[in-house]
Amino acid sequence: MDYYTLGRTGLRVSRLALGTMTFGDDWGWGADDSVSRQIFDAYVEAGGNFFDSADLYTNGRSEEMLGRFVADHGLRDKAVIATKFSYNGQPGNPNAGGNGRKNILRAVEGSLKRLGTDYIDLYFLHTWDRFTPAEEVMRTFDDLVRSGKVRHVGLSDVPAWYAARAQTIAEWRGYEPVSSLQLEYSLVERGIEDEYVDLGTRHGMGITVWSPLASGLLSGKYKPSQGDQAEGEGRLVTTAGSGNPAFEKLSERNWGIVAELEAVARELGRSMAQVAVNWVANRPGVSSVLVGATKPAQLQDNLGALDFDIPGELAARLDAASAVPKRFPYTFFGPELQGMLTGGATVGDKPAGFYPDQTVRGSGAGVGADVVE
Numbered sequence: 001m002d003y004y005t006l007g008r009t010g011l012r013v014s015r016l017a018l019g020t021m022t023f024g025d026d027w028g029w030g031a032d033d034s035v036s037r038q039i040f041d042a043y044v045e046a047g048g049n050f051f052d053s054a055d056l057y058t059n060g061r062s063e064e065m066l067g068r069f070v071a072d073h074g075l076r077d078k079a080v081i082a083t084k085f086s087y088n089g090q091p092g093n094p095n096a097g098g099n100g101r102k103n104i105l106r107a108v109e110g111s112l113k114r115l116g117t118d119y120i121d122l123y124f125l126h127t128w129d130r131f132t133p134a135e136e137v138m139r140t141f142d143d144l145v146r147s148g149k150v151r152h153v154g155l156s157d158v159p160a161w162y163a164a165r166a167q168t169i170a171e172w173r174g175y176e177p178v179s180s181l182q183l184e185y186s187l188v189e190r191g192i193e194d195e196y197v198d199l200g201t202r203h204g205m206g207i208t209v210w211s212p213l214a215s216g217l218l219s220g221k222y223k224p225s226q227g228d229q230a231e232g233e234g235r236l237v238t239t240a241g242s243g244n245p246a247f248e249k250l251s252e253r254n255w256g257i258v259a260e261l262e263a264v265a266r267e268l269g270r271s272m273a274q275v276a277v278n279w280v281a282n283r284p285g286v287s288s289v290l291v292g293a294t295k296p297a298q299l300q301d302n303l304g305a306l307d308f309d310i311p312g313e314l315a316a317r318l319d320a321a322s323a324v325p326k327r328f329p330y331t332f333f334g335p336e337l338q339g340m341l342t343g344g345a346t347v348g349d350k351p352a353g354f355y356p357d358q359t360v361r362g363s364g365a366g367v368g369a370d371v372v373e
C-alpha cells in the first residue's frame with residue numbers, strides 16, 4: 001500500500017481508505033459485527049492505515065465497531081481515524097445537528113466515547129448547514145486542535161466558495177487549516193472537477209473521495225437491461241425510492257458509462273470495480289479513495305485496484321463516456337480564449353510548483369497529494 005501526505009500536512013494516509021459506513025446492519029444495507037471485523041482485518045493485513053466513519057453512521061455503531069477493532073489490534077498509534085459531525089440524532093433538538101459551536105463540541109465528545117479514544121486524527125464537518133458562518137466553524141476546529149482532541153480538520157459536502165472562505169479565514173487568523181475535502185467522485189459523478197480539484201491542489205486540501213463505485217453501480221452487479229427497476233441484492237436496490245441523491249444512480253446516462261467501463265475492464269482483464277477505483281484514485285488532487293464493502297471478497301477485489309495502469313487509449317474512452325459538458329465560466333478557460341491573454345506565447349497551463357516532480361504519479365496527483373513510498 002502506498003501512502004500520500006494529506007493536503008499540506010505531514011500526515012501519511014493510504015491511497016485506499018476504508019469506509020465504515022457499512023459497519024453495522026442498522027440501515028439494512030451494511031454488514032454485521034463479524035463480517036465487518038473480517039473486512040477490517042483484510043484491510044489492515046493489506047497495509048491500510050486510514051479509516052473513515054461518522055457519528056451518525058449506522059446510528060453510532062460504525063464508530064463503536066471501528067474503535068473496538070482498532071483497540072483489539074492495538075493499532076491506535078498506527079491508525080488514522082477520520083470521523084464527522086453535522087447530522088442530527090436527537091429528534092426535537094435543533095442544536096444536536098448542524099455546524100454551530102454548540103453541536104460540534106457536543107458531537108466530538110460522543111465520537112471520542114464511541115471510538116474509545118482520546119483524539120481524532122481528522123475531524124470532518126459532514127455537510128454544509130447553509131447558516132453557520134465559516135468563522136464559527138474554523139475557530140471551533142482550532143480550539144479542538146489546541147485542546148488535543150483533534151489532530152487535523154476537513155470539510156465534506158460543502159460548496160467550493162464556502163471551503164475557500166474557510167481556508168482563507170484559517171490562513172489569515174492562524175487557525176488550523178483545512179487539510180482535506182471529502183467529496184463524491186466517480187465515473188458517474190464528476191461534478192467536483194471544475195471547482196474543487198483546483199481549490200484543493202492550490203490551497204493544500206487533499207481530496208478524499210467517497211462513493212468511488214457510485215454505491216455499487218460501477219461494480220457491474222447492476223445491468224442496463226434492468227433499467228430503473230434493478231432487482232437483486234445490493235444497496236441501490238435496498239435504498240430505491242429513498243430520495244437520497246447519493247443513491248439515485250440508475251439512469252440512461254449512467255448505463256452508458258457502465259457499458260463502456262465493462263468493455264474497458266474486459267480488455268484489461270480486471271474487474272469493473274478495480275478499473276473504476278483506479279480511474280478515480282489517479283485523478284489530479286486525489287489523496288485517498290474511500291472504499292466500502294459489505295463482503296470481504298468485495299474489499300479484496302477493491303484492494304487490487306492500484307497495481308495496474310489504465311493505458312491512455314482506454315482511459316480516453318472512459319473519459320469520453322463519462323464527460324460532463326463544461327459550464328460557464330469554465331468554457332472561458334480553455335486554450336482558445338486563454339490564448340488571447342498570452343499574446344500567443346506558450347505558457348504552462350498550471351502555476352509554477354503546481355505539479356512538482358516528486359508528486360507526479362500515474363496521471364498526476366497535485367500538491368494536495370505528495371506520494372510517499
Ligand SMILES: NC(=O)c1ccc[n+]([C@@H]2O[C@H](COP(=O)([O-])OP(=O)(O)OC[C@H]3O[C@@H](n4cnc5c(N)ncnc54)[C@H](OP(=O)(O)O)[C@@H]3O)[C@@H](O)[C@H]2O)c1
Nearest residue numbers: 019020021210211212213214215216219234235273292298
Ligand atoms: N462524506 C459523505 O457525505 C460520504 C457519503 C457516502 C460515503 N462516505 C464514505 O465513503 C465510504 C465509501 O462510500 P460507499 O460505500 O458509498 O462506496 P462505494 O464504493 O461507491 O460503494 C460501496 C458498496 O458497493 C458495493 N461494492 C463494493 N465493492 C464491490 C465489489 N468489488 N463488487 C461488488 N460490489 C461492491 C457494496 O454494496 P452492496 O454489497 O450493497 O452492493 C459496497 O457497500 C463510506 O463508507 C463512508 O466512509 C462519505
